[in-house]
Amino acid sequence: MKKFIAASIALVLLLAALWAAGPFWAVRGIRAAIEENDSAALSRHVDFPAVRSSLKAQADDYMARRAGEKVRESVLGAFALSVASNLSGAAIETMATPVGVGALLQGRSLWHRTSRDSVARNDIYKDVPARDPFQDARYRFESLSRFKATLVDDEGEEIDVTMTRHGLRWKISDIDLRLGEDDDAP
Secondary structure, eight states: OHHHHHHHHHHHHHHHHHHHHHHHHHHHHHHHHHHTTOHHHHHTTBOHHHHHHHHHHHHHHHHHHHHOHHHHHSHHHHHHHHHHHHHHHHHHHHHSSHHHHHHHHHTHHHHHHHTHHHHHTTOTTSOOOOOOTTTTOEEEESSSSEEEEEEEOTTSOEEEEEEEEETTEEEEEEEEOOTTSSSOOO
16 A cells, blocks of 8 residues: 555656646757757747737737827727738738747847848858847746746847646747837827
């Protein structure tokens, strides 16, 4: 009987350890995919419909806050916001791809890699190594099925990446770009 209880406790501890390590294994896979510029490997770690929906909601909210209450209440303003929302959908579709998600996770460092770093070396075709977006990240579990990593880019800007559990796998389901948090919107 004691062996059965000990084996049961060991099994429960093993399962708990596997569950707790799951998001970190996913982060490791995402890091490797970004470093190797492997969009197929990155796509295994991203729930694209959820990310697309999240980015669309963030963009729509940002535009509505920037437009102000008077614009939202007028018929013409509501129409303009609707048109802007539809136009932003194309940009969201581009961002909700393996290449776009990789670029979002790398933040401004991607821009520096493609512009300043290569131009400063006078070799625009030189391959500049990718920055590890999880280098100074802060991690926390929000629930048994939600895990959040707060990434900090070269400029000190923070991006929250939420991962949700899909069976035994963890996938990115939300990238909070914190649009307009520092803006003084009307």
